[in-house]
Amino acid sequence: MSQELADLHAMWRIRVLEETILRLRLDGDVVGSVHLENGQEAIAVGACRRLRKQDAVFSTYRGHGWALARGVPPEKILAELLYRRTGVNGGRGGSAHFSAPEYGFYGENSIVGAGAPIAVGAALAAKFDGSGRVALTVFGDGAMNQGGVTEAMNLAAAMDLPVVFVCENNKYSELTPINDMVRNPDLSARAHALGIPAVRIDGNDPAEVAAAVGLAVTTAEHGRGPTFIEAATRRITGHYIGDAQTYRPAGELEADEKNEPLVRLGQKLGEAQAQKAEQRARDEIAAATERALAAPLTDPSTAREHLYV
DSSP, X not given: OOHHHHHHHHHHHHHHHHHHHHHHHHHTSSOSOOOOOTTOHHHHHHHHHTOOTTOEEEOOSSOHHHHHHTTOOXXXXXXXXXXXXTSTTTTSSHXXXXXXXGGTBOOOOSSTTTHHHHHHHXXXXXXXXXXXXXXXXXXXXXXXXXXXXXHHHHHHHHTTOOEEEEEEEOSEETTEEGGGTOSOOOTHHHHHHTTOOEEEEETTXXXXXXXXXXXXXXXXXXXXXXXXXXXXXXXXXXXXXXXXXXXXXXXXXXXXXXXXXXXXXXXXXXXXXXXXXXXXXXXXXXXXXXXXXXXXXXXXXXXXXXXXX
């Protein structure tokens, strides 16, 4: 299988997983807050392709796809969201709080930008534990206006910590265009100001993402400190389930759907290969969903287990 076909299949796995989660949420099998990443799959796929087993990923609450790209089995993700005992956290974490450290996925975070300082802590620990770990933290453009993110970037720069900061710039900070929130829309400029090497890339191209992350990991593992990657992308779904997206200008969503990563790479590879990649993903996720739904529900009396605060 070519790398491009493997990337397309990996992105389809995420897309179908998210479609399935949406259906389960609307049917009432999944409850609570759920955020999907349709349209942003290339960033997770490209980045995780270049990460090593010992590396650690800290995602946002829009993290189902990052977990899947990091190697977490879809059945375990779905079971977690469905409150099944077979979920990665025994059905206790749900959509916005699950983690799977055995796969190098150190969890989502429902506080905007809060993954960045945690990732910097993991990178600081790596300087002393001999693991050779590189920490990758991902956040949206809106999180760039959180003080904790800037503080985390400054500490990583000052101490040459092995961190990769990935900003998924999808144009909207929740429901507000990023251009309405900042004077300079080049968010990578903030990293440059802190002395961090930074690049702006096409986040809808998994190969370009992989190249940027690969270079950043090499930089980090050789003791040369952090890198900032601003990956331009678009989500083609609402910020949350039920988001009417009335803030979008007329025609914008339709244009984004024509440029989203699955469409672009599918057109490049041809209809036959694209359909085959999609069908493989649909068959896999359908089987995983069936197994997850058949698993026993989590005992509510265990809800306070593994709590330390």
